[in-house]
Amino acid sequence: MEGKKAVITGSASGFGKETALLFAREGAEISLLDINAESAQKVATEIAKIGGRAHVMQVDVSEEESVKSAFSQALEQMHTVDILINCAGYGRSSRIQDLTLEQWRRLIDVNMTGTFLCCREIIPHMVERQCGKIVNLASICAQTGRMVAVDYAGSKSGIVGITRALALQVAADGINVNAIAPGPVVTPLFEKNYTTEQMNSLLSTIPFKRKGTPTDIANLLLFLSSDESGWITGEVIAINGGAFIG
Ligand SMILES: NC(=O)c1ccc[n+]([C@@H]2O[C@H](COP(=O)([O-])OP(=O)(O)OC[C@H]3O[C@@H](n4cnc5c(N)ncnc54)[C@H](O)[C@@H]3O)[C@@H](O)[C@H]2O)c1
Secondary structure (H helix, E strand, O other), X not given: OOOOEEEEEOOOOHHHHHHHHHHHHOXXXXXXXXXXXXXXXXXXXXXXXXXXXXEEEEOOOOOHHHHHHHHHHHHHHHOOOOEEEEOOOOOOOOOXXXXXXXXXXXXXXXXXXXXXXHHHHHHHHHHHHOOEEEEEEOOOHHHHOOOXXXXXXHHHHHHHHHHHHHHHHHHHHOEEXXXXXXXXXXXHHHHHHOOHHHHHHHHOOOOOOOOXXXXXXXXXXXXXXXXXXXXXXXXXXXXXXXXXXX
C-alpha cells in the first residue's frame, strides 16, 4: 500500500473505519468519505497519530452533487486515486408489509445508487490512468436471502450485478472490480439493526469456532486492493466463517 491513494466511503465506522486504519498502517493515503464527518474526523486523527495521511470529506453517497463534490475534493487533495472501497450503507429489519415505499427508496438510494454514483465518479480517472481497484460491499444476504430484509437483500443483489457488469466494462483498462459478501459481523450497523436475541440467532449460523471481526473484513479488502490480486475481477468473495458455502 506504500504510496497508494484510497477513497473509502462509510469510513467513519465499522468495516470502513477498520479498513482505513489498516490501509494507513500499510502506508496508503486515505480520503475518508462519510455522511458523519465528525466521526470521520476522529478516524483521521487516529490515522495522523500513527503517522498516516487522511482527509475528511462529508458526503451523502445517494446524492449526485454531493458525490461529485467529495470526489473532486479527494482528487484535489491526493491528485490520484488508486483504490475505491464502497462501504457506505445501512440495513434494517422490516416485513415487506411494513416497508414503506419511502423506506425502500432511501435504502436502495444509499446502498445501491450510492455504489453506482461513486463508481461512476472515479471510473474516468481510473480509465485515464489505465489502472485501479474497486471493491464493493455486498452481503451474504445477496446469496442466501434473509428474513425481513427484502430491501437490504435487494440492494446487495443489485451491488453484485453492478460489480459484474462494471468489471466486464473496464477489464481491458486494467481496472479490477470485485465485491465481498460478508456474513454477520458485529459493528455499529449490526447493533443498531438487531436485538441481542436476533444477533445471537444470526451469529449462531456461523460454523467457524469464533465470530468474525471488522479486521477479518479489512484484511480481505486489503488483498483485493493490492497488486497481489491483480488477476481477480468480477468476483463476489464470500467471507462468513462458513455460514454459506456456495
Ligand atoms: N456488519 C455486517 O454484519 C455486514 C455484513 C454484510 C455487509 N455489510 C455491509 O458493510 C458495509 C459497512 O457496514 P458496517 O457494518 O461497517 O456499518 P456501520 O454502520 O458501522 O458503517 C457504515 C458507515 O456508512 C456511513 N453511511 C451511511 N449512510 C451514508 C450515506 N448516505 N452517505 C455516506 N455515508 C453513509 C455511516 O455513517 C457509517 O459510518 C455496509 O454496506 C453493510 O451493508 C455489513
